[in-house]
Amino acid sequence: MILAIASPSFCKNQALCHEALALGIEVRFRGLGPVLEGLELGRFLHGSDYAIIGTEKIDASVLSHCPQLKGIAKYGVGLDGINFLDCERAGVEVRYTTGVNKTSVAELTMAFILSLAHRAHITSNLLKKGQWQKDGGRQLSTATVGLIGFGHVGQEVARMLMPFGSKILVTDILSLQSKAQDLGATQVELIDLLKNSDFISLHVPLTKETFQMINHDSLKLMKAGVCLVNTSRGNVMDLEAVKTFLDAHFVAGVAMDVYPEEPCQDYEFLNRPEVFCTPHIGGNSLEAVMAMGMAALSHVRDWMRISP
Numbered sequence: 001m002i003l004a005i006a007s008p009s010f011c012k013n014q015a016l017c018h019e020a021l022a023l024g025i026e027v028r029f030r031g032l033g034p035v036l037e038g039l040e041l042g043r044f045l046h047g048s049d050y051a052i053i054g055t056e057k058i059d060a061s062v063l064s065h066c067p068q069l070k071g072i073a074k075y076g077v078g079l080d081g082i083n084f085l086d087c088e089r090a091g092v093e094v095r096y097t098t099g100v101n102k103t104s105v106a107e108l109t110m111a112f113i114l115s116l117a118h119r120a121h122i123t124s125n126l127l128k129k130g131q132w133q134k135d136g137g138r139q140l141s142t143a144t145v146g147l148i149g150f151g152h153v154g155q156e157v158a159r160m161l162m163p164f165g166s167k168i169l170v171t172d173i174l175s176l177q178s179k180a181q182d183l184g185a186t187q188v189e190l191i192d193l194l195k196n197s198d199f200i201s202l203h204v205p206l207t208k209e210t211f212q213m214i215n216h217d218s219l220k221l222m223k224a225g226v227c228l229v230n231t232s233r234g235n236v237m238d239l240e241a242v243k244t245f246l247d248a249h250f251v252a253g254v255a256m257d258v259y260p261e262e263p264c265q266d267y268e269f270l271n272r273p274e275v276f277c278t279p280h281i282g283g284n285s286l287e288a289v290m291a292m293g294m295a296a297l298s299h300v301r302d303w304m305r306i307s308p
Contacts, residue, residue: 001025003300004045007054007075008032009289016293020052023300038062045069050303052296053082060086073299075292076283077101080206080233095302097295099152104288106156109231112255112276113161113199116227117143121276122253141165146197148190148213149204149232150176157201158183169193173209194221199229206233216241219251227253231282234259239269246274257282 003025010016011029020027028048030036035055036044042065045051049068054075063069063086072087074096087094115121119137126133143166147154150172158168158180168185170176171193180187194200200222204210214228215238228251230237239260245251255276262280264270270277283292 001050001304002028002048003050003052004028004030004048005052006030006036006041006044006056007052008035009054009284010052010075010293010296013289013293015290016297019294019297023297023304025304039065042066050300052300055081057081058087059083060090063087063090063092071095071299071303073296075296077292078205078233093303095299097292097298100291100295101283101285101288102152102156104285105153105231105282106160107285108257108278108282109153109157109201109203109229110160112229112231112257113140113145113201113227115276116199116229116253116255119253122273125273139164143167143198144169144196146170146193146200147185148193148200148202150174150180150185150187151203153231154201154203155179155183157203158185169197191221194218195223197226198223199227201229202232202236204232204236206235210236212236212238212241214238214242216244219245222251224250225252227251227255229255231257234262234264239266243269246272 005011005020005027008030011031017029030044037057038061041056042062045066047068048066050071051069052073052075058072058081069092071093077098077100079096082094084094117137117140119135123133123135141164145161145166146169147157148171150170154170158170161168162184169188170180170185171188171190177187213236219241242251242254253274257278257280269275
């Protein structure tokens, strides 16, 4: 029985590697380096019975190189890189654990919102250049924060916002009014959230429905001076539309941890003073990495017990 671990993030964590070796089966580690794609990924997975993947993309072309593969365990929570239909056709079971890194992502979201509110990142960068600009922004206690997507992370952000006294609006494809009320929030339609929020934070998966949901049309509905936060998936925002509204000073600030292409190399955008950017670190706290790795390994353990 062979387990192939493709995720470089998993592989660089010694504690997780020891846990994998303790399974008592042969383990192949991809090691460090760029995320494997296509043929390279297929070759790495070839001959393995089970696999742990992170942001690697799985489709029929990859699966055609590893006919022995029985199961894929997801390290992390994003599922947009996995073609579930292709996996089903190949007889490969996919398992994942939702919400495993919600606290880490929610904390980074709060750091973004607080920095945008108080202009901390802007004044810090100006001070490094010798400019003493005393503009402390605003308090969250007087702000309306809109959360698009009210799943594990969205609910955790709402919980963290409660002590600040913000008005919290949420929208979701599910009816979650009771849960929203428990967290001091109000569930509204998307259009109402867009029109009334001072800060808008995205917490949705990437689907056909959410692809570039923040676009020219939705941006036109927002309040002048709105600030945007994205710790979900890069392609839920039309970055070119966002740039246009930044140029017009209609959008006051953007905080991003995720990008349409990663690593992001749009340095003209990243270097804008209104942009607070991090390299997809939301789910990568020490605690989140361990939780994601242990969750993936738990699925492998389950498979080992049911394997003939």
